[in-house]
Amino acid sequence: MAYLITKENIKNLLTDLIKLKAVFAPKKDAEDTVLFGKLSSSSEWHGDALLTHTTAKDKVYLQSETFFKIKRNKSGVTIEDGPEPEETVIFGCRPCDARGFDIIGKLFNWSNFVDEYYTKRIAKTTIICISCEKPESTCFCTSFTKGSPVNETGSDVLLTNIKDGKYLAESITDKGRKLIGDNSKYFTEASKADEEAKVTFKAEAEKKIAKKLDLAEVKRKLEPAFESVYWDTVHLPCVKCGACTFVCPTCYCFDITEKAFDNINSVRVRSWDTCMNELFTRMAGGVNPRTDTKKRFRQRFMHKFNYHVDNFKEELCTGCGRCIKACPVSIDIRKVIEEIR
């Protein structure tokens, strides 16, 4: 079902939501960087930037998550669960961000092992996504089967700015239907013409995306390329900072460590990790299957466009292009996979 909502009413909706839930939206931080921040007022929403510097991934898959608290004392050990996640709204992310949740959600539910930290939090999160009017030069979402500036995968509500100050609002999931239902005063029914306007919007937006990769071809080239000399040189500029995986909406690797406060209290913590880090695969005694940058660099691309496709039938990438912008040495993921030999 599609509705219309004005920009004015979007602000009113945000004001109402902020009273009830934690609302995260693109917001300027102290240094003027646009990030997903918790809104205390609807005026803080900074909707002009296409992409935030980092994704909204960390609002569901926390950068550092306390699994549980551990108390050791004379009578034994007790394990205390953390608090239940709170009702959250992610507002104003882009389709490539929203689709990231869909992709890593599958990993966190993979092979009968359900990661409850992720699944409980995503169940309490409503994602209101905004279609992209002006894709940037780094965007390549249309290379993916499900990717487009108006794609709804992973979103609960998709807003598309079809005419000046008027947004088409589509409810995609039950969570989305509930959100619109609960706030129906801000929405009016959309007409057939409004829905058709989205088709034009899509065509216009997609025209702005310069690069469309043939990812089936990339996969075919990657399969036999493990030993290729290509990797010997393509990694050379990389400084192993890990920025690319950090800003990625789909990179999910993590470490599990223990933080002890004293002899009694400690916490078990899960924190983001990256295959670009040497310690990622280093075993006790020093043996490491991925010692050098070449191997780690290869892992990143192999994982995203070959291994993950084998396991999940889709790439571990949504085409947001953040890694291209974040890389200090301007390594372009599109170029790397396109030129594989």
Place this chain on the structure above:
Amino acid sequence: MAENIYKPHLAKVVEVKVETVDIKSYKFELLDPGVRKTFSWKAGQFLILDIFGVGETIFTFANPQTRNEFIECSIRKVGQVTEAIHELEAGAIVGIRGPYGNWFPFDKWQGKNLLYIAGGVGLAALRSPIEFALDTFKDFKKKTILYGARSPLDICYKDRFSDWEKVPDTEIILTADKGAEGWKHKVGFVPTVLKEVHLSPADSVAIICGPPIMIKFVLKELLDLGFTPEQIVTTLEMRMKCGLGKCGRCNVKNIYICKDGPVFTYAQLKELPDEY
């Protein structure tokens, strides 16, 4: 709600036994009687041991499902968590989660000769499949255990050998890289001894575990002896954290060693790139 996959069951250290200078064997008992009843595993699988206040590490179940009164591990001191484990005494409370990974396919090996080849702490990983085969010895033909350690002092499970040898059709061949006074067994590296004793591949499976360099040369010997890649089975070791195929670090190609392994035939390994 299903159980939290990262949360360990509480267990008590029941017994600590010194095996060698750097290996100790532990018996653990799960505290919750209900969990004790349902917790089961198969030889080849591993668990994650939780030392509260320090962290988690990965160990093979040292005892097979046929000897499941306790959960046993043999642990070599190599780093932060294993050092803390070596400090543990009977009565200490630890956490255990698992079992994880695949297991040795004994159902496919009925009626075969079993050749176990272990180097160093690798015998810890082979103890459960060895004892499983000994406990169900009627299902198999000859059981040969070829085990090598750096020196006679590094021989693990010394006091188990006499019981093992009592099982019909079981032979143990011991070797040390360097001998010592009173050492009545072989001297030399495992692959060399393997060549000497010249075991036949007919109707046999070779199960190997040890340091990578030993495995490399043992593989070569076995292939020279006429073993096919399908007849050779080993376990892989990678740095692990979750044991669940999620933390992303233990992959070779699209295979996660914690979830799809750690037990592989050489035929399977040959298909994987050399990144383990």
